[in-house]
Amino acid sequence: MTGLPRTHHGSTNGKPHRTGGSHLRLVSPDEAGTTRHPMDDAHGHTIGVRVPAEASQLIMLRALAETVCLTADFDVSMVTDIRVALDEVATALVSHRTPGTEISCDFTYDEQSIEVRINSVSQTDAAFRVASMGWHLLQAITDDLQTEVGPFDHHASGYPTQVRFTRNRDWLPLD
Numbered sequence: 001m002t003g004l005p006r007t008h009h010g011s012t013n014g015k016p017h018r019t020g021g022s023h024l025r026l027v028s029p030d031e032a033g034t035t036r037h038p039m040d041d042a043h044g045h046t047i048g049v050r051v052p053a054e055a056s057q058l059i060m061l062r063a064l065a066e067t068v069c070l071t072a073d074f075d076v077s078m079v080t081d082i083r084v085a086l087d088e089v090a091t092a093l094v095s096h097r098t099p100g101t102e103i104s105c106d107f108t109y110d111e112q113s114i115e116v117r118i119n120s121v122s123q124t125d126a127a128f129r130v131a132s133m134g135w136h137l138l139q140a141i142t143d144d145l146q147t148e149v150g151p152f153d154h155h156a157s158g159y160p161t162q163v164r165f166t167r168n169r170d171w172l173p174l175d
Contacts, residue, residue: 044110045072051105053097053120061090061105065116068107072114074169081141082167086116088134089163093120096127098158113143113168121158125149128163143168 047068051057065086069079090103097103101121108115120127128147129135138145142165150160 044108046106046108048104048106050102053094053101053103055091055094057103058087058090058094061103062087064105065107068109069114072109074109074114078114078167078170082114082116085138085142085165085167086118088138089118089128089165092128092132092134093118093122093161093163096122096124098123098156101156101158111169113166115164115166117162117164119160119162121153121156122149122161123158125152125159127159127161138165142166 047064049061049064051060062083065083066079069082074082086105090105093103098121103118103120105119106117108117127149130147135145144164144166146164148162148164152158153160
């Protein structure tokens with residue numbers, strides 16, 4: 001896993017902007033520093049976002065998760081599960097963030113499932129504990145759950161951390 005840049009704010013047209021005091025930038029998975037997933041082909045879609053790793057940005061991540069899931073025609077219970085799972089991961093990463101870092105979040109979906117990848121830089125190599133109550137919650141509402149913590153990155157002043165989870169559709173959309 002590659003480390004994330006310390007800070008990079010702006011808009012999709014390259015000009016910085018502010019909306020309500022926060023910075024939002026939609027990015028491609030390559031630009032976000034994540035790797036392409038096998039679903040990233042003609043049949044899958046990826047939406048990525050990068051926001052400052054601050055509690056005030058959690059609402060933006062929740063809203064984007066809900067929008068992506070509804071646009072992809074996932075049912076309401078699945079949308080809720082994805083939003084709760086993302087919130088649990090992002091909250092843990094924000095609470096252990098390295099100052100000045102960002103959270104990047106990629107949603108990759110196709111007709112069968114959605115995968116969410118959340119990346120940040122943490123002050124500790126145990127920002128998201130596998131034995132925690134949050135981990136057990138995530139296991140209950142996702143179909144696959146993985147976490148990766150890289151070695152301490154001196155340039156980023158922390159541990160690059162990625163949490164990935166997948167949720168499969170309970171049904172397939174009608175054409």
